[in-house]
Amino acid sequence: MLFVTLSHMIDGDSPVHVALKKPEIVQNSSVSSGDGYNSYMVTLENHSGTHVDAPGHFLEDGRIISDYSPLELFFIHPLILDVPKNRNELIELKDVIDKDFNGLDCIFFRTGFESFRESEREKYLTENPGISPDVVLWIRESFSDIRCIGIDSVSMSGYKYPELGEKAHLNAFEEHENIGEPLLFIEDMKLNNIENDDLGMVLIVPWQLKGVDSAPCTVLAIKS
Ligand SMILES: [Zn+2]
Numbered sequence: 001m002l003f004v005t006l007s008h009m010i011d012g013d014s015p016v017h018v019a020l021k022k023p024e025i026v027q028n029s030s031v032s033s034g035d036g037y038n039s040y041m042v043t044l045e046n047h048s049g050t051h052v053d054a055p056g057h058f059l060e061d062g063r064i065i066s067d068y069s070p071l072e073l074f075f076i077h078p079l080i081l082d083v084p085k086n087r088n089e090l091i092e093l094k095d096v097i098d099k100d101f102n103g104l105d106c107i108f109f110r111t112g113f114e115s116f117r118e119s120e121r122e123k124y125l126t127e128n129p130g131i132s133p134d135v136v137l138w139i140r141e142s143f144s145d146i147r148c149i150g151i152d153s154v155s156m157s158g159y160k161y162p163e164l165g166e167k168a169h170l171n172a173f174e175e176h177e178n179i180g181e182p183l184l185f186i187e188d189m190k191l192n193n194i195e196n197d198d199l200g201m202v203l204i205v206p207w208q209l210k211g212v213d214s215a216p217c218t219v220l221a222i223k224s
Pocket residue numbers: 047051052053187214
């Protein structure tokens with residue numbers, strides 16, 4: 001069995017959405033200065049780094065991530081779908097309408113924008129591709145087994161299209177009759193150089209924080 005990590009490590013220099021405070025990791029005690037042990041203060045917003053958004057992110061009474069059981073965060077039919085996107089482009093219906101997602105429970109959209117995460121920070125954070133609200137609704141209407149979608153850019157909301165980004169989140173999170181359960185979103189994923197053959201199963205492990213809408217997470221793929 002082989003494990004592959006689909007999430008980024010967080011450090012004080014991790015890129016985060018421009019609306020958020022930068023993460024801070026500060027040494028609090030240190031062996032070298034005679035404290036006898038090492039410890040750190042870690043301060044960050046819950047949408048920093050690779051993180052999972054639950055409905056409570058946008059909805060007053062939406063489920064929050066700590067309400068989810070491990071089984072709801074475990075996927076046995078995941079797929080990475082390549083949808084190459086340039087700056088300020090959205091994943092549109094035309095990119096997916098001819099795809100058959102039957103049998104899948106989770107899709108990670110690989111736009112390729114992750115390649116700018118380190119090298120071109122400004123571009124990564126302010127020109128990121130996102131997803132069209134129509135695509136989110138189409139997935140929920142057509143493939144009710146899909147419970148989660150992810151992206152290798154800083155947000156599902158394209159920075160240049162905040163209204164469409166908000167609508168995309170609402171289309172994922174609102175409860176509607178006749179369509180599947182709300183979707184989870186994973187943002188800022190690490191998908192470069194991952195093969196679909198590496199994805200036997202996928203487990204999202206959010207930080208176990210009570211009372212917050214969403215959380216940083218480790219995403220593990222288990223190749224069986
Ligand atoms: Zn988020």
